[in-house]
Amino acid sequence: MLSLIRNVSLLVLALATGVSFATALPTLWGGHLGGATLRFHMMASGAVVTMLPVYAVVRLLQRNRGAQGSMLEISVFRALLVMGVATIATMFVCMLPIASTDTMHELVELHGWFGFVLAALVALSVWIAVKMRAERSSSGHAAT
Numbered sequence: 001m002l003s004l005i006r007n008v009s010l011l012v013l014a015l016a017t018g019v020s021f022a023t024a025l026p027t028l029w030g031g032h033l034g035g036a037t038l039r040f041h042m043m044a045s046g047a048v049v050t051m052l053p054v055y056a057v058v059r060l061l062q063r064n065r066g067a068q069g070s071m072l073e074i075s076v077f078r079a080l081l082v083m084g085v086a087t088i089a090t091m092f093v094c095m096l097p098i099a100s101t102d103t104m105h106e107l108v109e110l111h112g113w114f115g116f117v118l119a120a121l122v123a124l125s126v127w128i129a130v131k132m133r134a135e136r137s138s139s140g141h142a143a144t
Contacts, residue, residue, distance in 0.1 A: 002058055002062050002065075003062075005054070005058050006055065006058045006059060006062065007129070009051045009054045009055040009058060010125060010126060010129060012047055012051045013047070013048060013051040013052060013055055013122055014122050014123070014125075014126050015044075015047075016044040016045070016046075016047035016048045017044070017048055017118065017119050017122040017123075018119070019040060019041070019043075019044035020041055020044040020045055020048060020115060020119070021116070021119040023037045023038075023040050023041040023044070024112060024115060024116070027112055045091075048084070048087075048088075048118075049088055052080075052081075052084045052088075056081055059077060070128075072128065073128050073132070076121060076125055076128060077125070079121055080118070080121040080122065080125055083114055083117050083118040083121055084118055086110075086114045087111060087114040087115045087118050090107045090108070090110045090111040090114060091107070091108075091111050093107055094107050094108060094111075
Protein backbone atom coordinates (compact mmCIF):
# COMPACT_ATOMS: atom_id res chain seq x y z
CA MET A 1 0.00 0.00 0.00
CA LEU A 2 2.83 2.41 0.80
CA SER A 3 4.37 1.72 -2.61
CA LEU A 4 1.10 2.63 -4.31
CA ILE A 5 0.82 5.88 -2.33
CA ARG A 6 4.47 6.68 -3.05
CA ASN A 7 4.08 6.05 -6.78
CA VAL A 8 0.80 7.96 -7.11
CA SER A 9 2.09 10.91 -5.09
CA LEU A 10 5.26 11.01 -7.24
CA LEU A 11 3.14 10.86 -10.41
CA VAL A 12 0.90 13.71 -9.25
CA LEU A 13 3.96 15.65 -8.10
CA ALA A 14 5.58 15.15 -11.51
CA LEU A 15 2.46 16.22 -13.43
CA ALA A 16 1.88 19.27 -11.24
CA THR A 17 5.53 20.27 -11.38
CA GLY A 18 5.46 19.86 -15.16
CA VAL A 19 2.50 22.24 -15.41
CA SER A 20 4.19 24.71 -13.06
CA PHE A 21 7.39 24.50 -15.10
CA ALA A 22 5.57 24.98 -18.41
CA THR A 23 3.59 27.96 -17.16
CA ALA A 24 6.73 29.57 -15.68
CA LEU A 25 8.83 29.27 -18.85
CA PRO A 26 7.91 32.76 -20.16
CA THR A 27 9.59 34.27 -17.10
CA LEU A 28 12.95 33.08 -18.40
CA TRP A 29 12.57 35.51 -21.32
CA GLY A 30 11.44 38.47 -19.25
CA GLY A 31 7.73 37.69 -19.30
CA HIS A 32 5.48 37.43 -16.29
CA LEU A 33 2.66 35.24 -15.10
CA GLY A 34 -0.84 36.58 -15.47
CA GLY A 35 -4.35 35.58 -16.41
CA ALA A 36 -4.96 31.93 -17.25
CA THR A 37 -1.24 31.12 -17.10
CA LEU A 38 -1.06 32.29 -13.49
CA ARG A 39 -4.27 30.43 -12.65
CA PHE A 40 -2.89 27.14 -14.02
CA HIS A 41 0.41 27.76 -12.23
CA MET A 42 -1.39 28.30 -8.93
CA MET A 43 -3.62 25.25 -9.36
CA ALA A 44 -0.60 23.06 -10.07
CA SER A 45 1.22 24.61 -7.13
CA GLY A 46 -1.58 23.51 -4.83
CA ALA A 47 -0.99 19.94 -5.91
CA VAL A 48 2.76 20.31 -5.31
CA VAL A 49 2.20 21.75 -1.84
CA THR A 50 -0.12 18.83 -1.04
CA MET A 51 1.81 15.96 -2.64
CA LEU A 52 5.34 16.87 -1.56
CA PRO A 53 4.65 16.17 2.14
CA VAL A 54 2.69 13.01 1.26
CA TYR A 55 5.58 11.73 -0.85
CA ALA A 56 8.12 12.65 1.84
CA VAL A 57 6.22 10.96 4.67
CA VAL A 58 5.67 7.78 2.69
CA ARG A 59 9.35 7.64 1.67
CA LEU A 60 10.40 8.10 5.30
CA LEU A 61 7.95 5.42 6.47
CA GLN A 62 9.35 2.99 3.91
CA ARG A 63 12.87 3.81 5.02
CA ASN A 64 11.91 3.10 8.65
CA ARG A 65 10.58 -0.28 7.53
CA GLY A 66 13.94 -1.23 6.07
CA ALA A 67 13.66 -0.09 2.45
CA GLN A 68 17.11 0.65 1.08
CA GLY A 69 18.08 3.21 -1.50
CA SER A 70 21.18 4.14 -3.41
CA MET A 71 23.25 7.14 -2.41
CA LEU A 72 21.98 8.94 -5.52
CA GLU A 73 18.36 8.23 -4.64
CA ILE A 74 18.78 9.41 -1.06
CA SER A 75 20.66 12.55 -2.13
CA VAL A 76 18.05 13.45 -4.74
CA PHE A 77 15.26 12.87 -2.20
CA ARG A 78 16.93 15.18 0.32
CA ALA A 79 17.58 17.84 -2.30
CA LEU A 80 13.96 17.51 -3.47
CA LEU A 81 12.73 18.21 0.05
CA VAL A 82 15.06 21.17 0.55
CA MET A 83 14.16 22.75 -2.80
CA GLY A 84 10.47 22.01 -2.30
CA VAL A 85 10.41 23.73 1.07
CA ALA A 86 12.48 26.64 -0.29
CA THR A 87 10.16 27.06 -3.28
CA ILE A 88 7.05 26.98 -1.11
CA ALA A 89 8.52 29.18 1.62
CA THR A 90 9.59 31.98 -0.70
CA MET A 91 6.06 32.42 -2.01
CA PHE A 92 4.50 31.92 1.44
CA VAL A 93 6.60 34.75 2.90
CA CYS A 94 5.39 37.01 0.07
CA MET A 95 1.84 36.39 1.23
CA LEU A 96 2.58 37.62 4.74
CA PRO A 97 2.52 41.33 5.58
CA ILE A 98 6.16 41.35 6.65
CA ALA A 99 8.17 41.78 3.44
CA SER A 100 8.79 45.11 1.72
CA THR A 101 8.08 45.47 -1.99
CA ASP A 102 11.77 45.10 -2.84
CA THR A 103 12.01 41.99 -0.67
CA MET A 104 8.93 40.55 -2.36
CA HIS A 105 10.52 41.06 -5.78
CA GLU A 106 13.64 39.23 -4.58
CA LEU A 107 11.57 36.41 -3.08
CA VAL A 108 9.58 35.97 -6.30
CA GLU A 109 12.85 35.81 -8.25
CA LEU A 110 14.20 33.17 -5.84
CA HIS A 111 10.89 31.31 -6.03
CA GLY A 112 11.30 31.00 -9.78
CA TRP A 113 14.87 29.71 -9.64
CA PHE A 114 14.10 27.31 -6.78
CA GLY A 115 11.08 26.11 -8.74
CA PHE A 116 13.15 25.35 -11.83
CA VAL A 117 15.63 23.38 -9.70
CA LEU A 118 12.69 21.57 -8.06
CA ALA A 119 11.36 20.62 -11.51
CA ALA A 120 14.72 19.10 -12.44
CA LEU A 121 14.84 17.17 -9.15
CA VAL A 122 11.30 15.83 -9.63
CA ALA A 123 12.24 14.68 -13.15
CA LEU A 124 15.35 13.02 -11.74
CA SER A 125 13.26 11.34 -9.00
CA VAL A 126 10.88 9.94 -11.61
CA TRP A 127 13.83 8.68 -13.67
CA ILE A 128 15.32 6.98 -10.59
CA ALA A 129 11.96 5.41 -9.66
CA VAL A 130 11.46 4.05 -13.20
CA LYS A 131 15.04 2.79 -13.35
CA MET A 132 14.75 1.04 -9.98
CA ARG A 133 11.45 -0.53 -10.98
CA ALA A 134 12.99 -1.83 -14.20
CA GLU A 135 15.96 -3.25 -12.30
CA ARG A 136 13.65 -5.02 -9.83
CA SER A 137 11.56 -6.41 -12.69
CA SER A 138 14.60 -7.69 -14.56
CA SER A 139 16.03 -9.32 -11.44
CA GLY A 140 12.76 -11.07 -10.69
CA HIS A 141 12.00 -9.34 -7.40
CA ALA A 142 8.53 -8.15 -6.55
CA ALA A 143 8.00 -4.39 -6.52
CA THR A 144 8.22 -2.79 -3.12
